[in-house]
Structure formats: structure tokens, C-alpha cells
Amino acid sequence: xxxxxxxxxxxxxxxxxxxxxxxxxxxxxxxxxxxxxxxxxxxxxxxxxxxxxxxxxxxxxxxxxxxxxxxxxxxxxxxxxxxxxxxxxxxxxxxxxxxxxxxxxxxxxxxxxxxxxxxxxxxxxxxxxxxxxxxxxxxxxxxxxxxxxxxxxxxxxxxxxxxxxxxxxxxxxxxxxxxxxxxxxxxxxxxxxxxxxxxxxxxxxxxxxxxxxxxxxxxxxxxxxxxxxxxxxxxxxxxxxxxxxxxxxxxxxxxxxxxxxxxxxxxxxxxxxxxxxxxxxxxxxxxxxxxxxxxxxxxxxxxxxxxxxxxxxxxxxxxxxxxxxxxxxx
Amino acid sequence: xxxxxxxxxxxxxxxxxxxxxxxxxxxxxxxxxxxxxxxxxxxxxxxxxxxxxxxxxxxxxxxxxxxxxxxxxxxxxxxxxxxxxxxxxxxxxxxxxxxxxxxxxxxxxxxxxxxxxxxxxxxxxxxxxxxxxxxxxxxxxxxxxxxxxxxxxxxxxxxxxxxxxxxxxxxxxxxxxxxxxxxxxxxxxxxxxxxxxxxxxxxxxxxxxxxxxxxxxxxxxxxxxxxxxxxxxxxxxxxxxxxxxxxxxxxxxxxxxxxxxxxxxxxxxxxxxxxxxxxxxxxxxxxxxxxxxxxxxxxxxxxxxxxxxxxxxxxxxxxxxxxxxxxxxxxxxxxxxxxxxxxxxxxxxxxxxxxxxxxxxxxxxxxxxxxxxxxxxxxxxxxxxxxxxxxxxxxxxxxxxxxxxxxxxxxxxxxxxxxxxxxxxxxxxxxxxxxxxxxxxxxxxxxxxxxxxxxxxxxxxxxxxxxxxxxxxxxxxxxxxxxxxxxxxxxxxxxxxxxxxxxxxxxxxxxxxxxxxxxxxxxxxxxxxxxxxxxxxxxxxxxxxxxxxxxxxxxxxxxxxxx
Numbered sequence: 001x002x003x004x005x006x007x008x009x010x011x012x013x014x015x016x017x018x019x020x021x022x023x024x025x026x027x028x029x030x031x032x033x034x035x036x037x038x039x040x041x042x043x044x045x046x047x048x049x050x051x052x053x054x055x056x057x058x059x060x061x062x063x064x065x066x067x068x069x070x071x072x073x074x075x076x077x078x079x080x081x082x083x084x085x086x087x088x089x090x091x092x093x094x095x096x097x098x099x100x101x102x103x104x105x106x107x108x109x110x111x112x113x114x115x116x117x118x119x120x121x122x123x124x125x126x127x128x129x130x131x132x133x134x135x136x137x138x139x140x141x142x143x144x145x146x147x148x149x150x151x152x153x154x155x156x157x158x159x160x161x162x163x164x165x166x167x168x169x170x171x172x173x174x175x176x177x178x179x180x181x182x183x184x185x186x187x188x189x190x191x192x193x194x195x196x197x198x199x200x201x202x203x204x205x206x207x208x209x210x211x212x213x214x215x216x217x218x219x220x221x222x223x224x225x226x227x228x229x230x231x232x233x234x235x236x237x238x239x240x241x242x243x244x245x246x247x248x249x250x251x252x253x254x255x256x257x258x259x260x261x262x263x264x265x266x267x268x269x270x271x272x273x274x275x276x277x278x279x280x281x282x283x284x285x286x287x288x289x290x291x292x293x294x295x296x297x298x299x300x301x302x303x304x305x306x307x308x309x310x311x312x313x314x315x316x317x318x319x320x321x322x323x324x325x326x327x328x329x330x
Numbered sequence: 331x332x333x334x335x336x337x338x339x340x341x342x343x344x345x346x347x348x349x350x351x352x353x354x355x356x357x358x359x360x361x362x363x364x365x366x367x368x369x370x371x372x373x374x375x376x377x378x379x380x381x382x383x384x385x386x387x388x389x390x391x392x393x394x395x396x397x398x399x400x401x402x403x404x405x406x407x408x409x410x411x412x413x414x415x416x417x418x419x420x421x422x423x424x425x426x427x428x429x430x431x432x433x434x435x436x437x438x439x440x441x442x443x444x445x446x447x448x449x450x451x452x453x454x455x456x457x458x459x460x461x462x463x464x465x466x467x468x469x470x471x472x473x474x475x476x477x478x479x480x481x482x483x484x485x486x487x488x489x490x491x492x493x494x495x496x497x498x499x500x501x502x503x504x505x506x507x508x509x510x511x512x513x514x515x516x517x518x519x520x521x522x523x524x525x526x527x528x529x530x531x532x533x534x535x536x537x538x539x540x541x542x543x544x545x546x547x548x549x550x551x552x553x554x555x556x557x558x559x560x561x562x563x564x565x566x567x568x569x570x571x572x573x574x575x576x577x578x579x580x581x582x583x584x585x586x587x588x589x590x591x592x593x594x595x596x597x598x599x600x601x602x603x604x605x606x607x608x609x610x611x612x613x614x615x616x617x618x619x620x621x622x623x624x625x626x627x628x629x630x631x632x633x634x635x636x637x638x639x640x641x642x643x644x645x646x647x648x649x650x651x652x653x654x655x656x657x658x659x660x661x662x663x664x665x666x667x668x669x670x671x672x673x674x675x676x677x678x679x680x681x682x683x684x685x686x687x688x689x690x691x692x693x694x695x696x697x698x699x700x701x702x703x704x705x706x707x708x709x710x711x712x713x714x715x716x717x718x719x720x721x722x723x724x725x726x727x728x729x730x731x732x733x734x735x736x737x738x739x740x741x742x743x744x745x746x747x748x749x750x751x752x753x754x755x756x757x758x759x760x761x762x763x764x765x766x767x768x769x770x771x772x773x774x775x776x777x778x779x780x781x782x783x784x785x786x787x788x789x790x791x792x793x794x795x796x797x798x799x800x801x802x803x804x805x806x807x808x809x810x811x812x813x814x815x816x817x818x819x820x821x822x823x824x825x826x827x828x829x830x831x832x833x834x835x836x837x838x839x840x841x842x843x844x845x846x847x848x849x850x851x852x853x854x855x856x857x858x859x860x861x862x863x864x865x866x867x868x869x870x871x872x873x874x875x876x877x878x879x880x881x882x883x884x885x886x887x888x889x890x891x892x893x
Contacts, residue, residue: 035860036688059688060856071749076759135666157456162560164573165859195561200861207666208863210457220861227664228673328563 027054028257031069033062033085033167034126034244035200037223038277045273046264053257061198062087062167073099081252082261086128086244087167089313094247095121101248103259107266111282112301114243122247125265127280127297129304130172130240131233133206133216143213146180146236149188156192157212159202160327163320166199168217171242173323174312175305179238185326195327207231215240222278222292235295241304347721350714354732357773361747362596368750369589384590389570394594396480397566400555401548403484404491409541411488412495413533415644418637420503422628425638431500432885433645438493439877440649441834441851443553444870445490447858448652450557451659451867453477457666459655478562486554489648491547495540497823498785502536503529505789521628539781542606546599546777552741552837553855567595568837571742592743603731653874660868678868689869692853693876695764696833699849703771704829710772711779711824712817718780719787720795720813730780741837744774749842764847770838775831779824786820787813826884833877850876 032039036059043055058065062085072078078099083091094100104120114124132143139153149158163170176184194211196202202214203221207229221233246265248258264270271281275288280297288294295303312319324330370376384390418424419431437445452460453475461473476482510532514524552568560569571588630637659665661674682689718730748770752760760766790813798808836851843852850873857866 036686036862059860061859197560198859198861201859201863202861204665204861204863205457207664208457209462209666210454224664229664229666
């Protein structure tokens with residue numbers, strides 16, 4: 001009997017704890033597809049500058065976040081104040097649906113803006129790039145062209161993240177389709193390319209040797225290289241760029257704080273952190289650290305494959321399905 | 331005097347019945363009904379065309395077939411392995427039986443998706459440590475075994491699900507009245523005849539109920555298939571729902587698709603439950619009849635050592651090896667480096683426990699959620715089971731079906747159901763709080779509690795209560811002094827059946843988590859998906875330590891209260 005009492009008391013104490021965890025603090029909530037290593041440092045920097053604004057963030061794949069936002073909209077209230085992912089079409093569709101707060105940041109003049117139709121609904125805060133990450137133990141000659149992926153050494157061992165889960169993977173598929181046509185993916189399938197899961201997992205699979213190479217996001221790969229993984233990142237001339245826009249949700253109770261965050265993110269202090277993670281900053285005054293083999297941001301923007309995001313948006317589901325079916329040989 | 335007592339009893343019975351129905355309707359029926367409603371009711375009209383269209387799609391059909399293949403394989407494998415080992419540790423003179431028994435229960439504690447992660451590291455076709463070892467040392471050109479396959483998924487599920495059968499059969503064999511077997515032996519029956527005519531019929535309900543649990547669990551299982559199947563295009567229904575919802579960036583049309591897919595599963599599950607009811611109704615067994623003896627042990631003789639070696643090898647291969655791999659990978663600087671001293675450190679573990687808010691929150695959330703869900707569900711379960719098993723009321727089959735529903739619906743769809751029910755449309759908005767996960771856990775684990783408690787209650791013969799009542803005890807006294815002590819093992823079983831799985835729960839929480847309400851399972855899965863393999867392995871290692879410690883504490887306390 002005494003066990004039961006102990007258990008009940010224990011549970012009660014823990015329940016109280018749970019209740020305490022539930023009581024929400026007035027704070028800024030950010031949904032982002034940026035990985036922990038990047039968003040963590042930026043939030044920390046922001047907290048130093050604005051100690052009275054609490055920031056909480058949810059780092060997850062873009063698809064997952066949009067699913068969450070959709071469910072939240074259905075329930076009447078979007079919990080997040082800010083969204084920062086790499087899936088540009090989502091921002092166009094959110095803008096069309098009128099759920100984004102317009103904010104023309106004064107810093108727009110200082111940054112590289114990849115959007116010709118910029119109107120303040122969202123602002124690029126990072127110029128993500130994707131290249132080919134190779135396992136240096138398995139592949140000795142670095143790839144120089146996208147067509148290198150059709151070579152025998154990549155057979156059954158080249159991975160692309162699942163575009164249903166990863167915004168950058170979806171962007172890459174659309175960009176490669178735009179540049180090379182669908183036969184690019186038919187040829188990839190002929191060489192037994194594989195669909196992975198998240199954009200980070202394909203890189204870890206490349207490091208482990210499960211894949212010889214993968215379509216890899218710059219900073220995820222550079223992070224692993226810094227930790228000693230046997231991988232290297234190469235960029236064919238037609239560059240895959242996935243800008244990561246940031247936007248504020250309309251109706252956010254913390255709009256002023258959210259604007260401060262956007263401006264902080266575009267400032268030199270935060271962009272140094274962005275570049276320090278091995279991805280491209282939107283600021284021309286921020287230089288890539290020498291340990292990363294990254295292209296210059298302005299040059300990369302010029303080299304990047306251009307695409308009509310609004311048009312891309314309409315075909316998203318079909319494109320993902322086509323890609324999955326092609327690579328799984330359906 | 332007796333007349334007054336009679337009236338009060340009637341009142342108590344009514345209250346219990348009313349409460350039971352209320353709990354199940356609020357927690358289970360409303361979300362499930364909302365799922366059906368969303369699946370079939372579009373724009374104010376009943377729409378079956380869309381539903382049929384979705385079911386008829388090749389992907390959906392294939393996923394259903396896959397669900398069935400995986401569940402059937404897992405059930406058959408788990409039942410054979412579980413029954414065999416249960417018999418070995420309860421009815422033979424196998425050395426170190428007690429230790430073996432506790433070891434066979436270990437996989438029950440281990441989250442199967444963590445197991446899947448470990449086996450992926452061991453047996454992924456090109457980089458798996460075992461495959462690489464064989465390819466490097468025996469000159470094989472291809473992998474020994476490709477874990478990204480049906481066989482791989484089934485093997486991993488069997489490894490982690492067989493304790494469902496094992497624990498049930500062990501319990502039945504231990505509680506079984508050995509005088510039945512002895513009288514058969516005295517009457518000249520051989521071992522084979524005794525086994526066939528006495529032992530198997532007596533434990534069959536336990537075997538079937540364990541097998542059914544596995545079948546339902548496996549059909550609705552997300553983690554293993556998500557980790558091992560998706561890359562080769564093997565989807566079962568839950569992973570297909572998950573994928574569909576993410577593919578369309580969570581438009582509510584796809585949540586509807588999810589509810590349609592779930593409906594297919596619910597119907598299949600209802601069929602399985604019906605089938606089980608048919609089988610069980612053929613014979614009704616009350617194993618405890620008020621007396622208890624220790625069963626005879628079979629002498630294994632020459633097989634003693636080989637079977638012992640088999641058990642040790644099985645434990646080593648399915649428990650020790652994956653666990654070691656998880657801890658080792660959790661110590662690596664980055665995935666893919668060899669296990670050398672300069673690459674291994676405790677940094678990831680320190681990071682997770684002290685510096686990383688996400689994982690610290692996750693651990694706290696999972697522990698509190700698990701305890702709360704287990705306690706609530708345990709008490710609700712014993713009450714509802716009492717109505718179903720002991721009270722003669724109309725419509726209790728409906729109650730039982732309600733209780734089984736959440737178990738047969740994939741967690742992701744329970745999650746959808748609770749979102750639909752608790753997101754403010756009906757006055758209460760729990761969305762994005764820890765409470766919605768708690769409600770979903772209660773709905774999800776109610777079936778566990780009902781199973782365990784009904785099984786325990788079914789073994790309490792009515793004669794015991796009748797005897798107490800005949801001696802002048804009130805109904806409450808009979809309940810408190812006779813029934814509750816006898817079903818306490820069932821209640822405790824229910825508690826563990828809920829608390830430990832909920833510590834590593836993934837399917838429900840991944841659909842419901844908010845920035846501050848990540849659970850351990852969510853944190854491990856998302857870290858892994860994000861390619862933070864070493865960090866997620868380290869967290870998985872910490873989760874294992876936590877779960878095993880929890881189980882040991884629980885064993886210690888229950889052992890003490892029984893002694």
C-alpha cells in the first residue's frame with residue numbers, strides 16, 4: 001500500500017512540474033528549418049542584445065513546420081511569430097494567403113536580395129547552397145559537373161534527401177529539373193540514386209560510407225567536415241541556391257520584438273555567425289571563413305539557377321510525387 | 331439492513347458504469363468519431379467517392395498490403411519466439427532462469443525505433459558495421475543482409491515486440507494450477523499429451539492475447555518502418571500518412587487523406603478484434619481458483635547447455651550488440667569515424683544533459699507525461715475492466731471496442747483526432763500544450779490497461795467475491811479486500827505497459843509536439859532525421875539508461891511490496 005502512496009505523491013509532484021512547464025512566458029517563437037548549430041548561436045546572440053525578449057524556437061524540416069502551421073491555422077491561432085525556412089515557395093503561398101506581416105527592413109539596402117519582387121513580406125536571411133558531398137575514402141576524383149553523378153562510381157550510392165521532408169531538397173529538384181530537364185532524374189535513377197530522409201541524414205550517410213555522395217546542404221556538410229568526417233563538398237558550375245527567407249506572421253502579439261529579430265538576423269553580428277556555420281551570408285561585407293570551400297556570395301548568386309517561384313509553387317505536390325516515383329522506379 | 335446495502339450497491343454500479351462510459355467517450359470515442367467524420371463528411375455532405383478513390387490508389391493499396399505483410403510476419407515470429415522462451419524460463423531447469431527472464435523482458439523496455447536505428451548502423455547495406463566487417467574480411471562483394479527490406483523490418487520488430495507474448499505466456503504458465511498437469515501425469519498421459527491437452531489450452535488465451543497485441547501494434551507501428559522502410563519505398567499505413575501529410579505541407583486536405591487511411595486501419599483492426607473474440611469465446615479459462623502450487627520443472631538433460639547457449643547468444647545478439655552500438659556511436663565526434671580512442675568521448679552526452687535545452691526539456695517532458703498517463707490510465711482501466719468483465723450490463727462489448735479503438739488506430743491519427751477534438755472547436759484548446767499529448771497518451775494506452783486489467787480480473791473467480799459477500803462483506807469491502815489485491819499485479823502490469831512505452835513514445839508526440847513540449851522520442855527521431863546521428867544516438871543511450879533505471883526501480887519497489 002505504501003508503494004501506491006509513494007507513487008501517487010511522486011506523480012503529483014511531477015504533474016505540478018508539468019503544469020509549471022505549460023504556463024507560457026511572453027516570448028518570441030520561431031519556426032525554422034535551420035539546424036540547431038545555426039539557430040542556437042543566433043538566438044544566443046539576440047538574447048545578449050535584447051535580454052528582456054525571451055526566444056524559443058522549433059527547429060524541424062520545412063514540410064513538418066508547414067504541417068504544424070496548417071494545423072494551427074485550423075485551430076485558429078498560429079503559435080509562431082516568425083518563420084525562417086529554405087522553402088521559398090511556401091513564403092509565396094503564405095503571402096498570397098495573407099498570413100504574413102509586411103515589414104520592409106531598413107537593412108534591405110545592405111544585403112544581397114535574391115528576390116526581384118521583394119515587397120517586405122519576407123526577406124532572404126541566408127543564401128544556402130547545395131553541392132555534391134563526397135565520401136573522400138570512396139570517391140577519389142572530385143566531381144566537377146552534375147553529369148559526373150551518372151558515372152559508375154556513384155552507382156547505387158548517390159543520395160538525395162526526401163523532398164517531402166526537406167525544403168532544400170525540393171528546391172534542388174525543381175532547380176535541376178529547370179536546368180537539365182527531367183531526363184536528369186531518369187539518368188539518376190538509371191544509376192540507382194537513392195532517396196534519403198532529411199537533408200542532414202544524407203550527409204551523415206555519406207560520412208558513414210552508406211552513400212558515396214549526396215546532394216548536400218553547405219553548412220551541414222561543413223559542420224561535419226570540421227568535426228573530422230571524411231567528406232568534401234564540391235560545386236558544379238550551375239549552382240543550386242536555396243535562399244532562406246524570414247517572415248513575421250500577421251497577428252503576432254510580439255510584432256515589435258519580431259522586427260527586432262529580423263533586423264538582428266540581417267545585421268553584421270548575426271551574419272558573421274551565419275557565415276561561421278559554413279553557409280553563405282546575405283551581406284557582402286561578411287567574408288566566408290577560409291576553412292570552408294565556399295563560393296563568394298555575390299558570385300554564387302550570379303551563378304545560381306534562376307526559377308519562377310510562383311510557378312514552382314503550383315506544381316509542388318506533383319513534382320515531389322514525380323521525383324519519388326522516378327527514383328523508386330514506379 | 332441487507333435491503334439498504336442492496337440499494338447502495340445498485341447506485342455504486344450505476345456510477346461506475348456511467349464513469350466508464352464517460353471516460354471512454356470523451357477520451358477515445360470523440361477523437362475517433364471526428365476522424366471518421368472528417369474522412370467521410372466533406373462540405374456538409376457525406377462523400378464516399380473520395381474515400382474510395384484514396385483507398386483505390388496503388389500507393390494506398392500497397393501500403394495496406396505492406397502493413398499486413400509486416401504485421402503477419404512480426405506476429406508469427408514474435409509468437410513463436412515469445413512462447414518458446416516463456417516456456418524455457420518458467421517450466422524447465424534452464425540455468426540462471428530468473429536472470430534470463432529479466433533479460434528477455436529488456437527488449438520490451440527498448441524503443442523499437444532506437445533498435446531500428448542501431449540495426450541500421452549494424453546492417454545498412456554499405457556502411458553497416460556487420461556488413462562492412464564481412465565484406466572486408468570475407469571478400470563478399472555485397473552485404474550479408476540488407477536491413478532496408480521487409481525481412482529487416484520484420485526481424486527488428488520481432489526482436490522488440492516478442493516480449494508482449496513472452497510476458498503474457500510467462501504469467502499464465504506461472505499462475506497455472508499444476509495439479510491439472512499432475513493429475514494427467516498420474517493418469518498416465520505422456521509429456522506430449524499433457525502439453526497438447528492441458529498446457530496449451532490453458533495458456534492459449536494468453537498466447538493469443540499477446541499475439542493480438544503484437545498484430546495490432548505492428549500494423550499501427552510507425553518507428554521501425556519510418557527508419558528502415560521509407561528509403562526503399564516500403565511504406566505501411568502510418569508512414570504513408572506521415573509522408574502524405576508532409577508532402578502537401580500540411581494542408582488540411584492531406585489531414586483528411588490521413589483520416590481516410592486511418593479508417594482503413596480501424597476497420598482491419600476491428601476485424602482482428604472480432605476474430606480474437608471468436609477464438610476466445612470457444613473456451614473460457616479461469617486459471618486461478620483460489621489455490622496455488624509451484625509447477626513442475628521439466629528436466630532438459632542434454633539440451634540444457636545448448637539451449638542455455640542459444641538464450642545467451644540471442645540476448646547477446648539482439649540486446650547487447652545494438653545497445654553497445656548505440657552507446658559507441660553516441661560517443662563519436664561525428665558519424666562515420668572509426669571507433670578509436672581519439673574519436674570517442676563523452677562530449678555528446680554532456681552536451682545533451684547539460685547544455686542542450688531541447689534534450690533536457692525532452693527528458694523532463696517524457697518522464698512527467700509517462701507517469702501522469704500511466705497513473706490515470708491504470709485507474710481508469712481497472713474501473714472500466716471491472717464493468718466489462720464482472721458486471722453484467724448491456725452494451726459492454728461496445729465499451730470494450732471503444733477501449734480497443736485507440737490501440738488499432740495509428741498514433742499519428744490519434745494525434746489528428748485529438749487535434750480535431752481539442753483545438754478549441756469544442757470550447758477547450760489544448761493544442762501546443764503538454765496536455766494534448768497527455769490526452770493522446772491516455773487514449774492511446776487505454777487498450778493496454780484494459781487488456782492487463784481484464785486478464786487479471788478474468789482470473790478472479792466470482793466464487794471469491796460471493797464467499798466474501800456471503801460472509802457479510804459489502805460490495806466495496808469485497809472489492810477492496812478481495813478483488814483489488816488479486817488484480818494488483820494486473821494493475822501494476824498496466825502501469826508498466828504504459829509508463830515505459832510512453833517514455834519513448836514517438837508516433838503521437840511527433841504530430842503534437844510544440845517548441846517546449848518535445849518528448850525523448852521526438853528529439854531522437856528529429857535529430858536523426860537532421861543527420862545528427864551521433865547526438866541522437868547519445869540521447870538514445872541516455873533514454874535507455876533512464877528507461878532501464880526506471881524499470882529497475884519499479885521492480886525493486888514492487889518486489890518489496892510483494893515480499
